Amino acid sequence: MLREPAHQVSPTAKTMWLVTAVVTDVFPWAGLVVWMLLAPGQRAIQWPVLGLLVVVTVVHVGVSPFWRYRVHRWEVTDAAVYTQSGWIHQERRIAPISRIQTVDAQFRPVERLFGLGTLVVTTASASGPLHISGLQRAHVEALAADLTRITAATEGDAT
Amino acid sequence: MTSPAQHDGDVLRQPGAGQWRRLSARMLLVHPVSEFLSLFPAFAGLFIFGQTQDDGMPWPIRASFIVVPVVLGVLRYLTTTYRITPERLQLRRGLLQRATLTAPIDRVRTVDITASPLHRLLRLAKVTIGTGADAPVELNGLPAQIARQLRVDLLHRVTLREQAPDVAPYAVRHATAPNTQDPTPAHGQGQSPDQETLICAFRPRWITYAPFTLSGWLVVVAVVGFLAQFGTNLIERIAESEVVTAVEAHLAAALWWIIALEVLLLLVVIVVVFSVASYLLSYWGYRLTRHPGGTMQVTRGLLTTRTVNLEEARVRGVRFYEPALLRLAGGARLSGLLVGSGMSATPHDATGRAMLTPPTAASIVRAAADQVLRTSEPLAVRVTPHGPAARRRRFTRAALAGLFILVAAGGPVWWWGAPSWILPAAAVPLLLTPVLARERYRALGHAVADGYLVSRSGIFPRGTDVLALTGVIGWVVHASFFQRRVGLVTLWATTAAGFGMVRIIDVPVATAYQLIGELTPALTRLPGR
Numbered sequence: 001m002l003r004e005p006a007h008q009v010s011p012t013a014k015t016m017w018l019v020t021a022v023v024t025d026v027f028p029w030a031g032l033v034v035w036m037l038l039a040p041g042q043r044a045i046q047w048p049v050l051g052l053l054v055v056v057t058v059v060h061v062g063v064s065p066f067w068r069y070r071v072h073r074w075e076v077t078d079a080a081v082y083t084q085s086g087w088i089h090q091e092r093r094i095a096p097i098s099r100i101q102t103v104d105a106q107f108r109p110v111e112r113l114f115g116l117g118t119l120v121v122t123t124a125s126a127s128g129p130l131h132i133s134g135l136q137r138a139h140v141e142a143l144a145a146d147l148t149r150i151t152a153a154t155e156g157d158a159t
Numbered sequence: 160m161t162s163p164a165q166h167d168g169d170v171l172r173q174p175g176a177g178q179w180r181r182l183s184a185r186m187l188l189v190h191p192v193s194e195f196l197s198l199f200p201a202f203a204g205l206f207i208f209g210q211t212q213d214d215g216m217p218w219p220i221r222a223s224f225i226v227v228p229v230v231l232g233v234l235r236y237l238t239t240t241y242r243i244t245p246e247r248l249q250l251r252r253g254l255l256q257r258a259t260l261t262a263p264i265d266r267v268r269t270v271d272i273t274a275s276p277l278h279r280l281l282r283l284a285k286v287t288i289g290t291g292a293d294a295p296v297e298l299n300g301l302p303a304q305i306a307r308q309l310r311v312d313l314l315h316r317v318t319l320r321e322q323a324p325d326v327a328p329y330a331v332r333h334a335t336a337p338n339t340q341d342p343t344p345a346h347g348q349g350q351s352p353d354q355e356t357l358i359c360a361f362r363p364r365w366i367t368y369a370p371f372t373l374s375g376w377l378v379v380v381a382v383v384g385f386l387a388q389f390g391t392n393l394i395e396r397i398a399e400s401e402v403v404t405a406v407e408a409h410l411a412a413a414l415w416w417i418i419a420l421e422v423l424l425l426l427v428v429i430v431v432v433f434s435v436a437s438y439l440l441s442y443w444g445y446r447l448t449r450h451p452g453g454t455m456q457v458t459r460g461l462l463t464t465r466t467v468n469l470e471e472a473r474v475r476g477v478r479f480y481e482p483a484l485l486r487l488a489g490g491a492r493l494s495g496l497l498v499g500s501g502m503s504a505t506p507h508d509a510t511g512r513a514m515l516t517p518p519t520a521a522s523i524v525r526a527a528a529d530q531v532l533r534t535s536e537p538l539a540v541r542v543t544p545h546g547p548a549a550r551r552r553r554f555t556r557a558a559l560a561g562l563f564i565l566v567a568a569g570g571p572v573w574w575w576g577a578p579s580w581i582l583p584a585a586a587v588p589l590l591l592t593p594v595l596a597r598e599r600y601r602a603l604g605h606a607v608a609d610g611y612l613v614s615r616s617g618i619f620p621r622g623t624d625v626l627a628l629t630g631v632i633g634w635v636v637h638a639s640f641f642q643r644r645v646g647l648v649t650l651w652a653t654t655a656a657g658f659g660m661v662r663i664i665d666v667p668v669a670t671a672y673q674l675i676g677e678l679t680p681a682l683t684r685l686p687g688r
Contacts, residue, residue: 002672080682088640094675094682095633095653123632124498126659127651 002092005075005082013072013134016114017065025057074132076143078150081121083130093130099123100151105144107137119143179240179251185281186300190232192277198228241298243309248288250296266290268473270310272466274303279464288313314454314468354451359527361445361459365519366435371488372518374441375434379426442517447527455495455531457514469513473498475630475656476611477515477528479538483619491521493528496626496657528625537611537625542604548645549665550600557596561589605663605674612652612678614663624661630654634675634682638668650674 032053036046067087075082081100084092104120111117111133117140122129135143195202202224209216239252248267250260269289278284284306289295301309369375410418443461450456455469476496485491493516516527529535544550568585572578598618606613612631615623635651642648642665650671651660663671675682 002675082682090638090643092636093633094635094679096679096682099632123653124655125632125653126655127635127653128659 005073005084005092007074009069009072009074009132009134010116010136010139011069012114012116012136014065014069016110016116016134017068018061020110021061021064025060028053029057072134074135076147081130081147083132085131085133093128095121095123095130097147097150098154100147100154103144103147103151105140107140112137117141119147121147177242177244179242181236181240182298182300183281183283183302184236185283185302187233187236188281189277189283189300190235191228192232194228194231194235195224198231239299248296248313250298260294260296262288262290262296264313267313268470269295270313270468272306272310272464274464276462279303279462286310310466310468314450314470315452355448355456356450357446357448358455358530359445359447359516359523361442361517365442365517366438368485368488368490368518368520369435369438370431371484371490372434372438373482373484374437375430375432378433378437379429438517445517447515447531449530455515459517467513469495469497473656474531475654476624476626476661477531478657479524479528479623479625481521481621482518485518486619486621489521490518491524492516492518493524493531495531496624496630496654498630498655532611532625534609534611536609537606537613538623540606540608540613542606542613542615543670544600544604545647545664545666545670548647548667549603550596552641552645552647552665553600553603554593554596557592557599558589561592564588603664605666607674607678612661614652614661616662616664624657626652626654626656626661628678630656631678634679635660636671636675652678 032046032050035042036050039046064087068085071084071086071090073084079097081095081097082092084090100121101124102120102122104122106118106120107116108118115137116134117137118131118133119135119140120129120131132140132143205216205220205224209220234254235252238254238257239250241248241250243249245264247264248262252258252260267288267290269287271287271289272284273287274284278300282303283300284303286298286301286306286309287295288298298306298309413421440461440463442459444464445457445459448456448458449471453471455471455474457465457467457469459465474495474497478494478496479491480494481491492514495513495515497513515531516524525538528538532538565582565585565588568581572581595618599616602618602621603616605615607628610628612626612628613623614626615621631652631654633653635653637649637651638647639649646668647665648668648671650663650666652663653660663674666674
């Protein structure tokens with residue numbers, strides 16, 4: 001059995017995920033409020049939807065950031081990049097250093113707000129790159145530089 | 160335009176090979192036709208507009224239908240030139256916006272030849288040269304013989320490079336593999352590059368599998384959709400015709416089940432006719448061959464012929480696929496998992512898969528797969544089942560799907576008073592679930608056989624992916640909430656070929672990590688605990 005990756009992401013990531021969850025959940029709530037104001041005759045459908053939305057919001061805002069923080073882990077060894085992410089649905093990704101094609105440091109607006117960033121490692125596979133999100137900005141840059149140097153030294157076209 | 164006389168030599172080294180030259184002058188006959196076809200929507204619009212005018216269409220517009228394509232075609236011919244030097248192949252084209260496309264000879268990965276009926280009549284061909292990096296270079300209109308020679312030259316050059324041991328580990332592995340069960344004589348030694356080994360070839364009786372493909376149904380759907388969209392006028396005219404009147408009289412008199420039978424029969428006839436026609440158009444003359452230089456070649460087509468070349472160093476495995484109807488008829492089809500190049504426009508590179516056999520008898524497809532893989536083990540191996548938890552999951556999921564259908568059908572009956580005979584009909588899937596679930600579990604499994612990872616799943620359709628272990632470039636372990644509760648995961652072996660991964664569904668967590676450890680030991684050797 002493979003153990004978990006060694007490192008957790010920055011604790012600031014919890015705050016970031018919380019804020020992101022709140023902001024995204026505003027939209028369905030706004031939609032529901034408008035619907036309830038415009039169509040008072042459909043309360044029979046609107047109440048169950050409201051109840052469902054309350055549950056979803058509580059889980060999404062109140063639980064998911066902290067659950068995510070416990071799940072999200074990463075590790076870079078001299079052989080592989082290894083990540084674990086998700087909350088309800090979890091996934092682990094392993095890519096050998098020798099198969100890495102590109103290494104990107106990504107700083108989206110929300111991440112910049114919290115001084116965080118994402119390390120994106122792509123391989124030749126079309127089934128998706130590895131993301132390590134919620135790392136300190138300086139940390140992302142250092143890791144990207146390291147990995148770029150290591151992969152540049154590896155031969156082959158990584159397919 | 161000089162017409163090159165002798166081409167039995169090396170096209171790349173011929174006298175004058177490095178000069179800029181035009182494509183075959185016979186393209187002056189082809190270009191206007193293709194320009195007309197590409198302008199056809201605009202012309203059709205003008206034509207319909209002209210019909211609405213009282214005095215018909217003004218003659219300049221009528222003339223433009225002929226003049227514009229001819230002028231464009233001639234311009235295209237005059238402005239397109241190509242040059243082949245020992246280092247690179249270049250194509251210059253465009254009147255106002257000149258563009259030069261370059262393909263370095265030593266990066267050429269695919270050389271595909273297509274010939275439309277018009278091309279074939281004039282003994283011309285279109286050569287598409289892909290380097291895997293940039294847009295492919297299209298030489299539309301070389302004499303067919305030169306096209307064939309160019310392909311041999313280019314691929315021969317490529318394969319010389321690819322046979323370096325570190326670049327083509329697969330070729331080396333296979334060359335040294337002790338259990339090569341290939342019935343054909345030894346490859347690769349002392350043969351000329353255009354000598355080929357036949358792996359599989361079209362037989363006319365394969366068309367019995369045509370009705371079991373979806374192509375006939377697709378044509379029917381497309382025709383019905385087209386008529387519904389644009390054909391109201393046409394339908395009205397048909398409706399007023401004598402045939403329809405006779406049919407109407409018949410329908411009024413006949414019993415309902417006779418009508419139903421007739422409609423069904425008509426549908427079957429239409430589907431069979433269209434599917435056989437489309438099967439013949441696509442697969443007539445199909446041949447899968449292997450060339451000692453390290454390429455495989457698929458040739459096919461009744462009217463438009465296509466020749467696709469697959470470098471063996473790019474092949475990472477195969478997918479043995481039995482779609483629903485085809486499987487009932489005992490048929491299957493085979494595609495190759497190729498290290499793709501998303502930029503290339505050739506059909507196989509768009510998806511990273513290449514057709515290796517058309518839909519035909521499963522045994523023929525199996526034999527072809529064994530030859531392509533150079534081992535019969537991956538498809539003969541008994542796959543490891545995924546255990547009781549995976550089995551239960553098949554049953555719950557099947558039952559949930561059956562229940563969903565019942566509820567979806569039952570809702571309208573309950574609330575809106577839909578006819579109640581729907582209920583028993585909708586309960587059929589739920590009653591069938593135990594059978595389906597058991598079959599689905601029996602199909603599910605994975606194995607490692609002779610250097611390949613094998614993963615099988617599904618009943619209708621059933622897919623078996625065979626991926627070379629050397630083509631595995633990483634792993635993804637998915638675990639949904641319900642999977643974690645019962646200790647299962649879905650394991651993806653990621654690869655540069657095919658759709659980017661091979662899925663092993665609902666495998667026990669311990670088995671998954673054991674597999675990762677066995678197949679890629681370096682990855683799981685993590686420092687410290």
